[in-house]
Amino acid sequence: MSELGTLLKVTREKKGYTLDELQETTKIQKRYLEAIEAGRYDRLPGPFYARAFIRSVADVLGLDPDLLLKQYGHELPKIVEMQDTPVRLRRHERFSKPDLFGPWVARALLVLFFLLIVTIIYVFVVRQSSPSLPLTDLPGTPEVKDHLTGATGDGGSDGGGVVGSGPGSAEGGPNAPFGTDMPGEPTDRGSGEAPRDTNAPLSPDETAPHPELKLVEEVGKTSRYVLSGVSTFQAELEAQGGDVWVKVTADSKNGPTLLEKTLKGGDTVALSAGEAKTLYFSFGRTRNARLHFSGLTLDLSDKPDVYRVEVSLATEPSSL
The missing domain is CATH 1.10.260.40 (lambda repressor-like DNA-binding domains)
Structure with missing residues (x-):
């Protein structure tokens, strides 16, 4: 042995x-x-x-x-690296490139190209030979006048002048352009809500930091995360769909062991991490494991059976 x-x-x-x-x-x-x-x-x-x-x-x-x-x-037995030896083919063994397009394909393409040219020429000639009527000569076409220089109100001029100020004018009359304020009409067309004071202090919910779990790197069978927005760990382990073997150590791989057991399917265990700044998780049958940190869930269902996860607290909790 x-x-x-x-x-x-x-x-x-x-x-x-x-x-x-x-x-x-x-x-x-x-x-x-x-x-x-x-x-x-x-x-x-x-x-x-x-x-x-x-x-x-x-x-x-x-x-x-x-x-x-x-x-x-x-x-352990040594791994022997195999070297690729190029194989040369003799002349009579060389493969000839098959002819994908026969002569009939070339003829068909030539005919299609000729038909395309004829069609383009025909459309061009037809359009050039068709007489086009001006818009004003078409029957039933109404005469269009300039709404500024040709239109008149009760107090405006009759031809080419500036619009007057009567009932039909643009200022204060019933035909005033959209968006023009009427006399005596309040200019605030908002929703009726009072504008928010931008100098008012924010509520505690708006200033409190929110937990965030960010993946830093994944190397081999190990993932490293940073948990921000909290000062201590509030972690739970959950076994879903089957058993999970787990070992948890604090601050280093060989640090104090916080938990080492096999969780049955449906079990949930809360971790007491104390003042630890980093937690190291080692899993067996990882696909059945779920990690929860301060309301955030880390799903490991797509990871290999044997896997490690390292979660560290951020040095300064970020505030949103």
């Missing part, structure tokens, strides 16, 4: 996992888990799968996969 396999087996037994439970969480077949613990990496599908399986198992058991692979990498 290899040192790496012994370490994984001892850690699994210490955590209280059976091989069947580890198989359900990591989705790795039980025979492959047994081969890893026995150091029989030749029974795995290949060198790449050996490293991938060890990473998944280490994540569930709370171990650092990068540190394990660096320390015990000499026990």
Whole structure:
């Protein structure tokens, strides 16, 4: 048995996992888990799968996969890189480009082009030969007069002058243009509401900061978020649609463990984070997990089975 396999087996037994439970969480077949613990990496599908399986198992058991692979990498089979060798075809093996368009297609396109030219010429000649009548010569066309220089009111002039100030004029009469204020009419046509005093102080609801959860980066199987608008964590974990294994530490990956258990489907657990500024979540069967922070929900249904989430408080809560 290899040192790496012994370490994984001892850690699994210490955590209280059976091989069947580890198989359900990591989705790795039980025979492959047994081969890893026995150091029989030749029974795995290949060198790449050996490293991938060890990473998944280490994540569930709370171990650092990068540190394990660096320390015990000499026990794992090496990955052989394949070099692509160009294949040259002999002359008689070279493929000839098929003729997609036969001669009949070229003839058809030529005929269509000729018909298009004839149609354009015909339309141009017909339009040039058709007489066009001026607008004033059409029967039934009313005479249009200038409404400023030709129209007259009771007090206006009769031809070409400025409009008068009588009942038919533009100022104060019934025919005044739309939008002209009538004498004695209030100029405020608003909704009747008093305008808001812009110097009045804002209410507490308008000045209070609102919680905001922002994604900073997503690298591999880890997402990092920043929670602003709050000074302490108010977090809840929820299992929807199935069981979820979760481990929560404070301030660092190896910091104090706040929670480590398997939530059954439908369970909800509230976290007491104290004065912690960063929470580290490690999940198994992540798709069933939901995180809630101060009324905000983080849905992880599209994440891999083994996944990590880091949430840090903003240094200064932002106010909207």
